[in-house]
Amino acid sequence: MTRKRATLTEVAKRAGVSIATVSNVFSGRKPVNDELKKRVEKAAKELSFQIDRAASQLKSGKARVVGVLVPDLDDTFFTSLISRIEVMALKDSYDVIVASSRDDKQLEESRLQTLLGWRPSGIIAVPCSDIVPAVLAREVAHIPTVLVDRVITQSAVADTVTIDNFEAGEIAGRYLVEMGHKDIVLAASSLDIAPIRERVRGAVSIIHKMSGREPTAIELGSNAERGAEIFAHWLERHPLPSAVFALTNVTTLAALTALARQRVDIPEQVSIIGFDDYTWMSARKTALTAIRQPVDEIARLAWERLQIRIGGDVSEPHPSILNTSLKVRESTRRLADPSRGEGLKPAEEQPGETIDNAAKERPNRIH
Amino acid sequence: MTRKRATLTEVAKRAGVSIATVSNVFSGRKPVNDELKKRVEKAAKELSFQIDRAASQLKSGKARVVGVLVPDLDDTFFTSLISRIEVMALKDSYDVIVASSRDDKQLEESRLQTLLGWRPSGIIAVPCSDIVPAVLAREVAHIPTVLVDRVITQSAVADTVTIDNFEAGEIAGRYLVEMGHKDIVLAASSLDIAPIRERVRGAVSIIHKMSGREPTAIELGSNAERGAEIFAHWLERHPLPSAVFALTNVTTLAALTALARQRVDIPEQVSIIGFDDYTWMSARKTALTAIRQPVDEIARLAWERLQIRIGGDVSEPHPSILNTSLKVRESTRRLADPSRGEGLKPAEEQPGETIDNAAKERPNRIH
DNA sequence: TCCTCGCTGTTAAACGTTTTACAGTTAAAC
């Protein structure tokens, strides 16, 4: 199986040049005579030679890898983030090492530690809790780091890219109240997660301000199936709310599953706003109205920040905060007479219409 | 930013031992006196030292990385594969480098080439077409390789893990015919992909055998949105079929989206069988009946084969073929009188019931 | 003609580990 791979030396010998020349041909650091270059390339091809990254990295100290850590590789939000990061990484010829912390603080530390062993050019991490991993906090001065999504912007020790979670809560809350909803349930994953708390705060505050009511927040965890059970259980012992606002894509799934199991009609009996924007949300008779996170933008910005840091920038940690938008589709119904709890039309807006807050001031926005 | 990281030598100096001892403490290859070990560990912690993988790998030749190549990091099937592989990799303390070929044969080659540059312990690849990437074909003798999913088992140059695609087609086809469906559409991604052709073959053959009818196969590509448009367009110029069998998770989404846009009721007007089994499929009023691929099993087997090869096994390429099952839920309706094309009950089986072919002979099955 | 310069190519010294061969020390065996 393992006939040893060709080395610089062998290629050099075969092409009748020094190893430095071969190295130059591959790295392009110094010009090489055309005729020699041809010979080297021929020899390399014949031996199917390829630079050994370990050796290259050891000597040069440069890595051309980034480590990406996420809390869950089964969560579409994180994988779509990874997908986009991989695209930009390729463009700048970096490779990507992925690791999942599985929402486990301890595993997070150890995964980060091994990631660091690669001496990567940088780390993009979605922490699994508010508190920045100790490894990262310690190492942040030595390695470019960007924290994404689950972060408290204020206290950050590194660059961050997040959405305006409070505003996301507000947008959904406002829309729901405007549609006449009063009895609203907030389907959170876990209130231990700062961004989730922010979304709740945003929704609660605007709902209270506009309607004087207090929405109910329930925690469904970060597993859809279990979340569905919890929610179903909750539904059994409470009167049907008129609307549900799911705060993550997983709780969206959980709520939808529970509602479907109990044969609750959407939006006739219960309106719902989901979180994140995925194809399956439109692949239904009553397409889902949802808060859309700008995943592309998040990934782009994270990569941009990382490159800036790799480039040697040592300025203060830079927080980027992006805005979400509401994709209005068909899962929220207008209640004609709020007090009666009954209405006519499913939704006023055109399906597909977007209520975008893009025009509003974007604090800390790059450019 | 980049104060240099501590090295073995520095730790050794601080602990007052030789670098060999420090190395032994970390690798555990040779026993080290407890008192010394303590000293070394203390020194290491103080310097927040961590073995440099590049150096380690260069010297030892062992990598503890595997490269994983998939055609699309936005496709849940592939990411769930990666998720499971990452779990097993961690268990055996390997790291995972991911790369996407974006269904581009040329990119596939180059991604594979760079992957190889890491001198990984092995490669797990989902090729983007039938023909095995040239790099891999050339290198397969030197590096443990497992090909997954999109593979022609017979001609494989390396270990393969696939599902029985023909059988998957048969299962769905048989079920549909048994439910009284005759006018069936096969929503394929691309007939250039061997497994898809097999699924089509399986469905066509059994449908023909049982009902004498020929289903129509249409190609929707591997992008859900575009697929939806193509299918919508097709629907406009053809009479409604009584059932759709979607052959991939993306075409499932595409078909569902198109059907929803045209306000077609499922299963009243059209029955549908999807592919793959994801949470969103159950998170709907009429939960989706679908062919389930055993993703866990696929990942487990792929990893197992890889480990066997890494262990030095040089026997003939080993094909593993897994069986799929039909998750019967609510999206297929029984047609009472096939000729009339109208029926009564949505489905005979209990929702959630599984028609499993597990008991059948499993060719080439491990164990 | 001599000197300098630009252009290419080479030599050789690292980079931070792993690992072999060896040395020293103590315990067990005879």
Added chain:
DNA sequence: GTTTAACTGTAAAACGTTTAACAGCGAGGA
């Protein structure tokens, strides 16, 4: 009391690159 064996620790040689430093050699300027 000597020999052996069992343990631990160390010195030093790689691993395959990158990258100074340097060398050879025409050409152009003085």
